[in-house]
Amino acid sequence: MPVGLMDVAGPSMVPTLYHGDRVVVRYGARVRPGAVVLVRHPLRQDLLVVKRATELRSKGWWLLSDNQFVENDSREYGAVPGDLVLGRVLLRISPNPVWLAPAGWLERLLCTRPLGRWPGLAARFGVFRRLRPEL
Numbered sequence: 001m002p003v004g005l006m007d008v009a010g011p012s013m014v015p016t017l018y019h020g021d022r023v024v025v026r027y028g029a030r031v032r033p034g035a036v037v038l039v040r041h042p043l044r045q046d047l048l049v050v051k052r053a054t055e056l057r058s059k060g061w062w063l064l065s066d067n068q069f070v071e072n073d074s075r076e077y078g079a080v081p082g083d084l085v086l087g088r089v090l091l092r093i094s095p096n097p098v099w100l101a102p103a104g105w106l107e108r109l110l111c112t113r114p115l116g117r118w119p120g121l122a123a124r125f126g127v128f129r130r131l132r133p134e135l
Helices: 104-110
Strands: 003-007 022-027 036-040 048-057 060-064 085-094
Touching: 003 085, 036 060, 048 085
Parallel strands: none
Antiparallel strands: 003 022, 022 085, 036 048, 036 085, 048 060
């Protein structure tokens, strides 16, 4: 699958991504809930945006900003059709490299015992979903 570089503009994904960060995108990659994705804005399809895919609904992906003070996401324009989701953000390469898309097996490993008990370990590897309460 093809990959590309994108520059982040704006504050919507703070604290995960900041204005000026450079990210690697894997176009056509499978999207899972919790993944950071590159999409065409549903109301302005010439605009590309980076959001977090939170859940797949009947009309498409529900996308949210990581920055709770920015509402330019599905709360404003609803679910985004799957054909507007271009790819998954794999990692930030600058200013500091950070992996944002771990493999499914690594995500499961980081969210179960014993590794799931270590605070912040999963987030350090790009897993941002809520851990199960029994951990």
